[in-house]
Amino acid sequence: MSRLSSPIVRVLLYEGPGSSPLSDQFRGAVLQSLLERGFPVSCMRSSGTIDAAANSVLLVMGEFDSHPQAANSQVRFQRLEGPDPAQAADYADQVRNDLGLERPGTWKPWFPVIDYARCTNCMQCLSFCLFDVYGVSTTGGIEVRNQDNCKTECPACSRVCPEVAIMFPKYRHGPINGEDVNTDDIRREAMKVDISALLGGDVYSLLRDRSARAKSRFSKERDDERALKERLTCLSKAGQAMGVPAEVLASLPSADEIRARAEIAQARAREALELQARLGENAS
Amino acid sequence: MAASPRILYCHCAYAHIVPAETKAEVLTRLSSSSAEWDSVPDLCEMSARRDTHIATLISGGALRIAACYPRVVRALFHAAGSPLPAETLILNMRTETPENVVQELLKEDA
Numbered sequence: 449m450s451r452l453s454s455p456i457v458r459v460l461l462y463e464g465p466g467s468s469p470l471s472d473q474f475r476g477a478v479l480q481s482l483l484e485r486g487f488p489v490s491c492m493r494s495s496g497t498i499d500a501a502a503n504s505v506l507l508v509m510g511e512f513d514s515h516p517q518a519a520n521s522q523v524r525f526q527r528l529e530g531p532d533p534a535q536a537a538d539y540a541d542q543v544r545n546d547l548g549l550e551r552p553g554t555w556k557p558w559f560p561v562i563d564y565a566r567c568t569n570c571m572q573c574l575s576f577c578l579f580d581v582y583g584v585s586t587t588g589g590i591e592v593r594n595q596d597n598c599k600t601e602c603p604a605c606s607r608v609c610p611e612v613a614i615m616f617p618k619y620r621h622g623p624i625n626g627e628d629v630n631t632d633d634i635r636r637e638a639m640k641v642d643i644s645a646l647l648g649g650d651v652y653s654l655l656r657d658r659s660a661r662a663k664s665r666f667s668k669e670r671d672d673e674r675a676l677k678e679r680l681t682c683l684s685k686a687g688q689a690m691g692v693p694a695e696v697l698a699s700l701p702s703a704d705e706i707r708a709r710a711e712i713a714q715a716r717a718r719e720a721l722e723l724q725a726r727l728g729e730n731a732s
Numbered sequence: 733m734a735a736s737p738r739i740l741y742c743h744c745a746y747a748h749i750v751p752a753e754t755k756a757e758v759l760t761r762l763s764s765s766s767a768e769w770d771s772v773p774d775l776c777e778m779s780a781r782r783d784t785h786i787a788t789l790i791s792g793g794a795l796r797i798a799a800c801y802p803r804v805v806r807a808l809f810h811a812a813g814s815p816l817p818a819e820t821l822i823l824n825m826r827t828e829t830p831e832n833v834v835q836e837l838l839k840e841d842a
Contacts, residue, residue, distance in 0.1 A: 452780050452782075453781070456781075456783075458785070467792055472764040475763050475764075476760050476763040478772060479742050479759060479763055480756075480759060483743040483759075483771055483772075483773050484744055484745055485744075486745060486773045486774075487773065487774075488770070488771065488772045488773060488778070488785070489770075489771045490768075490769070490770045490771070491763075491767075491768055491769055491770075491771075492768055493766065493768055494768065500762060501783075501784050501785045501788060502784040503784065504785075506778060524838075552773060552777075553745065553746055553773075555777075556747065557746060557774050557776035557777040558776075559776070559780060560805060561776075561779070561807040561808055561811050562810075562811070563803055563805060564807070564810060590774040591811075593810060595780040596780070605808045614805060615803065615804050617748055617775075617776050617800060617801075617804045617808065618744075618746075618776065620749065625800075625801060625804070625826075626801030626802075626803045626804025627801055627803070627808070628803065629799075633789050650745075663803070694824060711776075
């Protein structure tokens with residue numbers, strides 16, 4: 449089961465009828481502790497239905513005298529005894545462990561999100577990504593499909609988007625982090641695309657060729673240490689140009705594998721554009 | 733009388749992009765308020781999971797969100813299959829002061 453489809457444990461901090469209110473300080477510390485350990489928390493102070501959402505187990509915590517009524521069997525109850533606020537997170541951890549669920553936070557949620565107000569469905573991102581992050585909807589639109597395939601800290605696909613439509617929420621700088629896009633950003637991104645075209649339109653080809661040239665030169669010289677140094681320099685320059693972390697470049701597959709994946713990605717992009725054209729013709 | 737808007741707070745627990753003091757202040761003041769609210773460790777993760785709780789939040793009426801840039805928050809909800817209504821208030825804890833975030837989250841409707 450994928451980490452993104454695995455059930456999760458949610459917590460409901462219950463202070464409704466039949467329970468005693470928590471002190472502000474204790475409530476705040478409990479919340480902080482649960483969130484830091486990766487548990488979603490809702491606060492409830494009135495009467496209402498206590499229901500676990502789909503694909504989750506709801507752990508209801510509070511200083512209640514008797515259990516409030518639960519709407520389904522995916523609800524568990526735990527009385528908070530205090531005074532240690534971390535105990536609430538320990539209870540939640542215990543429930544998660546008992547269910548054999550993955551510990552939250554093992555995956556840093558790093559992936560692209562698309563601003564559809566800007567996206568033109570040009571499929572450059574689909575064509576560029578080697579890791580099958582993007583897919584095409586039944587209506588021929590681009591979509592982010594396999595978020596956990598994305599390489600943490602790598603924003604490279606946003607660099608090839610001519611419309612500045614791809615965002616990485618956890619990126620430090622705008623507009624990739626979601627800041628509003630201004631005309632300077634659009635001009636800058638257009639320049640990058642132009643530079644990419646001047647380099648042959650395919651950054652992977654460039655990387656591959658440079659790597660092959662370096663390999664050929666070093667195989668003659670048989671100087672492994674120098675080869676390593678030169679390769680690191682080469683990768684570092686490419687990384688700076690595209691914002692790709694060195695670890696991601698270092699983990700790229702072999703040149704043949706890159707070529708094969710790039711061809712598949714480009715074929716998928718061509719198919720998507722053809723689908724868009726067919727759907728456009730049918731609609732008109 | 734219309735129901736109070738639901739509040740959603742994102743703790744952005746797996747990255748250091750929201751100032752820790754802003755998160756601490758907003759969390760403390762929300763926690764001390766009488767509001768009922770939801771908090772998530774990471775809105776990005778919730779979106780990637782296409783968490784059904786997102787649809788529940790949207791269907792519950794007006795929503796106020798404390799997270800990051802509005803453009804990205806809207807895209808995350810869209811990606812989860814539950815686009816945000818245009819009138820949703822989104823507060824950016826990366827740039828706004830905690831005082832302003834809390835004031836906007838808890839303000840009474842006119």
